[in-house]
Amino acid sequence: MSAVLTGTYKGDQVFVTVGPVLISGFSDGDAISVKRNVELYTSKVGIGGAVARARNADKTGSIEIKLLQTSAVNDALSALFYVDNFSEDGSPVLPISVSDCSGRTLCCAGQAWLRAVPELAFGKEVGERTWAFECVDLKLYVGGNS
Numbered sequence: 001m002s003a004v005l006t007g008t009y010k011g012d013q014v015f016v017t018v019g020p021v022l023i024s025g026f027s028d029g030d031a032i033s034v035k036r037n038v039e040l041y042t043s044k045v046g047i048g049g050a051v052a053r054a055r056n057a058d059k060t061g062s063i064e065i066k067l068l069q070t071s072a073v074n075d076a077l078s079a080l081f082y083v084d085n086f087s088e089d090g091s092p093v094l095p096i097s098v099s100d101c102s103g104r105t106l107c108c109a110g111q112a113w114l115r116a117v118p119e120l121a122f123g124k125e126v127g128e129r130t131w132a133f134e135c136v137d138l139k140l141y142v143g144g145n146s
Contacts, residue, residue: 025071
């Protein structure tokens with residue numbers, strides 16, 4: 001059997017937006033991670049072996065992005081979230097999206113907020129800042145790459 005090319009992934013073609021901010025300056029490795037908080041279904045097995053399942057209505061999830069500490073986007077996200085944290089309303093709720101433009105994967109939520117301010121570390125090398133967002137209505141389409 002001969003080998004077949006199944007597609008090409010281009011990491012620089014994955015785009016993330018948080019509200020009006022286009023995210024750039026990603027760290028290396030798995031710079032973006034997306035997950036639902038719960039499984040799609042729960043199941044229960046009866047005494048006779050019959051199985052019933054219940055669809056989970058919980059559509060919450062999380063999106064984490066890792067940026068280089070040198071990325072100017074850290075300033076933009078701080079301006080959107082951290083500074084606003086001192087107002088009476090708290091941090092804003094904004095849309096967020098992750099789009100793989102070299103493929104067909106799309107993740108988005110109409111309502112997301114910053115879970116916590118990134119942990120800071122300083123050392124001999126350029127570090128990273130992890131921004132974690134909680135999503136109310138996370139929609140996922142997991143596609144391949146062309």
